[in-house]
Amino acid sequence: MIFSIVVTGAPYSSQAADSALRYCKSLLKLEHQIHRIFFYADGVHNASELAVPPQDETNIPSEWAQLAEQHKLDIVVCIAAAVRRGVLDENEAGRYEKSSHNLTLPFVLSGLGQLVEAGIVSDRVVTFGA
Amino acid sequence: MIFSIVVTGAPYSSQAADSALRYCKSLLKLEHQIHRIFFYADGVHNASELAVPPQDETNIPSEWAQLAEQHKLDIVVCIAAAVRRGVLDENEAGRYEKSSHNLTLPFVLSGLGQLVEAGIVSDRVVTFGA
Amino acid sequence: MTLHTINKTPTESSALNNCLASLSDGDALLLIENGVYAAMPGYAELFTRLPASIQCYLLGEDSSARGLNDLNPDFRSIDYDGFVELSCRYNKVVSWF
Amino acid sequence: MTLHTINKTPTESSALNNCLASLSDGDALLLIENGVYAAMPGYAELFTRLPASIQCYLLGEDSSARGLNDLNPDFRSIDYDGFVELSCRYNKVVSWF
Amino acid sequence: MSDTKKSFLIINRKAPYGCSAARDALDVALTISVFEQPLSLLFMDDAVLQLLPAQNPAGIGQKNLSANLAMLEMYDIDQLHVCSEALQQRGLRAEDIELNINLLDRSGIATLIKQHDQVLSF
Amino acid sequence: MSDTKKSFLIINRKAPYGCSAARDALDVALTISVFEQPLSLLFMDDAVLQLLPAQNPAGIGQKNLSANLAMLEMYDIDQLHVCSEALQQRGLRAEDIELNINLLDRSGIATLIKQHDQVLSF
Numbered sequence: 001m002i003f004s005i006v007v008t009g010a011p012y013s014s015q016a017a018d019s020a021l022r023y024c025k026s027l028l029k030l031e032h033q034i035h036r037i038f039f040y041a042d043g044v045h046n047a048s049e050l051a052v053p054p055q056d057e058t059n060i061p062s063e064w065a066q067l068a069e070q071h072k073l074d075i076v077v078c079i080a081a082a083v084r085r086g087v088l089d090e091n092e093a094g095r096y097e098k099s100s101h102n103l104t105l106p107f108v109l110s111g112l113g114q115l116v117e118a119g120i121v122s123d124r125v126v127t128f129g130a
Numbered sequence: 131m132i133f134s135i136v137v138t139g140a141p142y143s144s145q146a147a148d149s150a151l152r153y154c155k156s157l158l159k160l161e162h163q164i165h166r167i168f169f170y171a172d173g174v175h176n177a178s179e180l181a182v183p184p185q186d187e188t189n190i191p192s193e194w195a196q197l198a199e200q201h202k203l204d205i206v207v208c209i210a211a212a213v214r215r216g217v218l219d220e221n222e223a224g225r226y227e228k229s230s231h232n233l234t235l236p237f238v239l240s241g242l243g244q245l246v247e248a249g250i251v252s253d254r255v256v257t258f259g260a
Numbered sequence: 261m262t263l264h265t266i267n268k269t270p271t272e273s274s275a276l277n278n279c280l281a282s283l284s285d286g287d288a289l290l291l292i293e294n295g296v297y298a299a300m301p302g303y304a305e306l307f308t309r310l311p312a313s314i315q316c317y318l319l320g321e322d323s324s325a326r327g328l329n330d331l332n333p334d335f336r337s338i339d340y341d342g343f344v345e346l347s348c349r350y351n352k353v354v355s356w357f
Numbered sequence: 358m359t360l361h362t363i364n365k366t367p368t369e370s371s372a373l374n375n376c377l378a379s380l381s382d383g384d385a386l387l388l389i390e391n392g393v394y395a396a397m398p399g400y401a402e403l404f405t406r407l408p409a410s411i412q413c414y415l416l417g418e419d420s421s422a423r424g425l426n427d428l429n430p431d432f433r434s435i436d437y438d439g440f441v442e443l444s445c446r447y448n449k450v451v452s453w454f
Numbered sequence: 455m456s457d458t459k460k461s462f463l464i465i466n467r468k469a470p471y472g473c474s475a476a477r478d479a480l481d482v483a484l485t486i487s488v489f490e491q492p493l494s495l496l497f498m499d500d501a502v503l504q505l506l507p508a509q510n511p512a513g514i515g516q517k518n519l520s521a522n523l524a525m526l527e528m529y530d531i532d533q534l535h536v537c538s539e540a541l542q543q544r545g546l547r548a549e550d551i552e553l554n555i556n557l558l559d560r561s562g563i564a565t566l567i568k569q570h571d572q573v574l575s576f
Numbered sequence: 577m578s579d580t581k582k583s584f585l586i587i588n589r590k591a592p593y594g595c596s597a598a599r600d601a602l603d604v605a606l607t608i609s610v611f612e613q614p615l616s617l618l619f620m621d622d623a624v625l626q627l628l629p630a631q632n633p634a635g636i637g638q639k640n641l642s643a644n645l646a647m648l649e650m651y652d653i654d655q656l657h658v659c660s661e662a663l664q665q666r667g668l669r670a671e672d673i674e675l676n677i678n679l680l681d682r683s684g685i686a687t688l689i690k691q692h693d694q695v696l697s698f
C-alpha cells in the first residue's frame with residue numbers, strides 16, 4: 001500500500017517526530033511504499049542540520065536522513081513554514097543573503113503542493129501532530 | 131522595579147514571543163529595569179539568525195536584537211535547550227564540528243543558572259509560555 | 261497577592277481551570293492571547309463563583325485582534341502598560357499556559 | 358471505516374472529546390503518546406457510551422513508557438507493526454491532537 | 455499530476471492567533487483548490503472562533519485571518535461546515551458568522567468524515 | 577552572587593514524555609538547588625502522572641523521568657506537593673506514588689503559591 005506521512009511537531013518539543021520515525025520504520029519493514037514524508041509547521045525543525053541532542057538520545061534529524069538515503073525516500077519540508085522558522089537550504093540562504101544554511105541533506109524544501117500531491121497519489125496519509 | 135522575563139514559545143508557532151516583546155517595550159517605556167530576558171524550551175528559536183518572516187510580518191529575532199542593543203539588555207538563551215534544537219553560536223558549532231552557526235547577536239548561550247540568578251535578583255519574573 | 265495570567269481558551273488547555281482552583285483572596289486574573297476568549301458572555305458561568313475580592317482584567321490588544329466586542333462586564337480591558345502596572349501592584353506574576 | 362488516533366491526555370486538549378463526538382459505527386480508536394493515559398481505569402467512564410462496534414487499541418510502547426500497567430480491558434495493546442496493520446485495515450486515518 | 459481525484463477534508467479545531475494552526479490550514483486549503491480536488495472544511499471546537507467577524511490583529515502584529523476566510527469563496531472553496539455544538543458552547547449563533555456556512559451536529563460530522571478520502575487535521 | 581535568598585515554587589502541570597515540560601522543570605529544579613535557594617515543587621493536573629512508578633521509556637527513545645524524580649531527595653529537594661484532586665480524577669491513590677509527597681487540596685495550593693517569592697510554570 002502507498003503511504004504518505006505528515007509530521008507537524010519538532011523533535012524533543014513533542015513526541016510526534018519520534019513516533020513518526022518509528023511508524024515509518026514499521027511501514028518499511030512490512031514492505032509498504034512510502035511516497036513522501038512531509039514536514040509542516042514546527043515539523044520543519046526535523047530537518048535541522050545543527051541540532052545536537054545529548055549522546056544518549058536519538059538524533060532524529062540524522063535518523064530521518066539515514067532512513068531516506070537507505071530507502072530512497074522523498075523527505076520534503078514545507079518551504080514557507082521552514083523559511084519563517086529559520087530552516088534554510090543553500091538556495092534560500094542565498095536569496096535572503098544569509099551567510100549560512102542548516103537544512104540536512106537529503107531533506108528538500110518545497111511547496112505545499114507536495115503535500116496535496118501526496119494526498120492524491122497515496123492510499124493513506126497519516127499525520128503525526130504536535 | 132527590576133524585572134526578568136522568561137520566554138518558552140517560538141515565534142510564529144505561538145504568540146508568546148510577540149507578547150513578551152510588547153511587554154518588554156512597555157517595561158522600558160515605563161522606565162523599569164530589565165535584568166535579563168531568558169529564552170528556554172522552544173523559546174530558543176527566538177534567537178535564530180536564519181528566520182526570515184514574510185516582509186509584512188514582525189521579524190521577532192531581529193526585534194529582540196535591536197531592543198537589546200538599544201537598551202543594553204542581557205538576552206540569554208538556555209544552552210542545553212538551544213543545542214538540542216539546533217541553535218548554535220560559533221563556539222558550540224566548533225565544539226560539535228558543525229560548519230555553520232545561527233545565533234543572532236547579541237543573544238548569548240548560557241546555562242540555567244542565568245534563569246535562577248535572574249529570579250534571585252529580580253523583583254518580578256514574568257513568564258510568557260507556549 | 262498574585263497576578264495570574266492565562267493565555268489559553270477554556271477548552272484548549274486546563275490552564276484557566278487550574279488557575280481558578282489556585283486563587284487566594286485579593287489575587288487578580290489577567291486574560292491574554294487566546295485566554296481572552298474566556299471573557300465571552302458564553303463562558304460567564306466559569307466566573308460566577310469567584311470571590312468579589314478577585315479583580316478580572318483582559319488585554320485589549322488580544323480581544324480586538326480576535327473580534328471580541330461584547331465582553332463579560334466583570335473584565336476590565338487594559339493595554340500592555342496596564343499589564344506592567346498590574347505586575348508591579350501585585351507581589352508576583354504566575355503564568356498559566 | 359476510519360482509524361482515529363489520539364495523542365493527548367483527556368485534560369491537556371479536547372482531542373479525545375472531539376474524536377468521541379465524531380465516530381461512525383465500525384470505526385476504531387488508537388491511543389498513542391500521551392493519549393494512552395485515557396486507558397487508565399480512572400477514565401473508564403469516558404468510554405462507557407461507545408457503541409460495541411468501535412474497536413479500541415493503544416500503543417504498548419507508549420503505555421510501558423508511562424508506567425501504565427493496570428489498563429482498561431476494553432483496550433487492546435498493539436505495537437508499531439500493529440498500528441501499520443490497522444492503518445491498512447481501515448479506509449483512512451484521522452489524527453486528533 | 456495524474457487525473458486521479460481524491461476528496462479532502464480539513465478539520466480545524468484551534469482558535470486563531472494563539473498558534474499557527476488556523477493559518478497553516480488555510481494555506482493547505484488554498485493549495486488543494488489549486489489542484490482542483492474536492493475539498494470541505496470543518497470547523498469544530500475552538501476553531502469556530504476563527505469565524506468571528508471584525509477581527510483586527512494589527513495590535514498583535516499578525517495578519518487578519520477573517521479577511522482571508524472571506525476570500526475562500528473566490529477560490530471556489532464553499533464547503534464550510536461548522537459544528538453547531540461548538541457554537542452553542544461559546545454562546546454564538548449561526549447569525550453571528552458572516553460566512554456562508556453549513557451547520558452540523560455530531561452525526562453530521564461523523565458522516566462528513568466518512569465521505570472524504572483524506573482527512574487533514576489542524 | 578549575592579547572599580539574597582528567594583523562595584522558588586515550580587508548578588508542574590504536564591504529563592511526561594509527550595512534550596519537554598517535565599524535563600525542563602526538573603532541570604530548573606536541580607539548578608535552583610545548586611544555588612541553594614528554598615524550593616518547592618507542585619504537581620497538579622496531568623503532572624501527577626510524572627509520579628507513576630515503573631516508567632520504562634526505552635521503547636520511545638527517551639530517558640526515564642521517574643528515575644530522575646527519585647533522585648531529587650539526594651539534592652535536598654524534598655518539598656514535593658501533590659494536588660489530591662488531580663490524583664483522584666485519574667483514579668490514583670497517594671499509595672501509588674513511591675515518593676515522599678505532601679497532599680494538598682485547593683486551599684493548600686493557594687497558600688503554597690502565596691508563600692513563595694517566584695513561581696515558575698511548566
